[in-house]
Structures are given as C-alpha cells and as structure tokens.
Amino acid sequence: MKHTIEHLKASLLAGAVGDALGWPIEFKNHEYITQKYGPLGLTDLIPNHANIAEITDDTQMTLFTMEGIFNYLYSSRFASLAEAVHHSYLRWYKTQISKYVSTSTIDFDLMSYPQLFHQRSPGTTCMSALRSGVMGTVEKPINDSKGCGGVMRAAPVGYFFDRDEAFDHGCSVAAITHGHPLGYLSSGALAYVMSLIFNGEEIENSVVLTINKLKSFSTADVLVSLLQQALSLSVSDLGDVQCIKQLGQGWVAEEALAIAVFCSLRYPGDLQKALSVSVNHDGDSDSTGSITGNILGAYLGMGSIHEEWLNILEVTEIVIDFCNFVEHHDKS
C-alpha cells in the first residue's frame, strides 16, 4: 500500500528528532558520551535555554531539498529537478550567511521561518560548493567529496519519485555539491530505499533491492559491501556500538547510510531506541540520527513520534505547514 503524506511528515519529523538528538554529541566520542550521559548515552532530546530542541544543517537542507522538488513539480520555472534544488540550496546558503528578514507571503515559504536562520556546523563542502555559484552534476563533478552532506538531505526524493527515477534524482541532488561517486550514489541509494518504504515495502527487502540496484555501478562496490554488512550485523550477537564501529563513523556518505540502515533494521519497531543507538558513537551523530529518523519515520508513521518531542522540536511547525501545503497542491 502506498503511504500517505502523513508518512512523509513522520519521515521529516523523525529525521529532525534524530538530528536534534545527535547535535549535542556530533563531535564527541563514545567514551566521552557514556561518561557524561551514562552507559546508554544520550537517549532523549536536550532542549536549549528556550526549551527548544535545535536541529542542524541536515534537517534544514532536507527541507530545502523538498522545496526544490516542489518547485520543479508544480511550476515551470526549472528545466530540471537538479536546477530547482540547486536554486533552493542557494536559498538555504542565504540562511547561513545572512540575518532573517521578515517577509509577508501568502504561500508557504521556508524563508519566512526565522528558526531556519541558524548556523549549526554546516558542512564545509556544501558551503564552498554553493558559494562557487557552479552547480555540480554527475557528469561534471564539482569536487571529489564523498562527505555525508549529500546523502543526509535526500530522503524526500523517495516520496515524490519511484524507484529508478528516485535513484537518479537522489544522485543528481547530491552531486550538486558532492562529486565523488560514493557521495552521490549513497544519496541515490537512500532515495531508492525511501521510495520503496513509502510504497509500503519492508525495510529489509528495500535494502536488498537497493543493493541489487547498486550492483550495476562499479563505483558502488564499497557502498554495496557496507550495506551487506549492515544487513548481517543487524541480526548478529554483537553489541550495537561494536556493530557501528565496524561500519565506520558516518562522516562519509556510504558509512552514514550504512549506519542508518543498520539502526533501522536492528530496531524497526522502536524509533527512540533506533535513534539513540544511531547517535551514540564516535562519529557524525546528527547525520546518522537524521537519516535513521527519515527511514524509520517513513516506515512507522506519526504514531512513533513522541508528543513531548514534537512540543520542543524546532521545526515541528515548519514540517506540518509544509506537508499541509504539499497535500493541498497534490489534491488541486
């Protein structure tokens, strides 16, 4: 059964929860985390002084990916999806380098939300690629980066496009800023997984089908073996932290995706546990948390997201407004 806009909403919100959960420990190793938060590490959101759970560039850019997709689908301003998404990423770039200016709009507009105008350790590859004004493509790579900044923002592609189309668009959306094949193929793979889950497929089968798809790309070998490892580790007797250690730290795209896939397969019915495991390790906690949330939110739906999280999450209002806006256009 094809999932509805409620599953897109859940994917975005659960991704934002994972992002906010991992943000305080993004640059901390596991030893530090367990010393500070106990043996299980960080298991719940830590609000700031204003009682807000802050999200980072992962969620910001995911929302701007969705804006680009929406503009491509519902206007004739852009010749390709990548051009539309590049335009939106330049708008995100503006939120990173300039102050919020109050705007009055009738339609939904991400730039009208001051909560998005915050620098939360944005990826240097994304910032420099966008600053250059040049749009990277798969055919003309902009650099040789395979940082996880490409894959961490690709999940919504899988809602709006199916399988092969999702894969191709996932690749082109990441290639705007990340030119290494593993940088954009990981994003294509996430979009493919998401398109299957949004269509009601089980997570494990979605991953198996994605591995089969990736096998036709000689440059995807490392990603294929990491995803296969994630599948086998998810049913192993090893502890969560040890399993994640074998997959890497998630600073690069293929590791971030493999860690998120592992956590989703290990705890497919328990979003809080999966998110907690996905952030409590040595590596890029907010990105691995964000992708895990995107996958499991789409799979489990809104019922998996605690009310207390939604009450303090920085982007709850934005995600709900955006999804309502998309739903309205879907029907009209």
Ligand SMILES: [Mg+2]
């Ligand atoms: Mg981040």
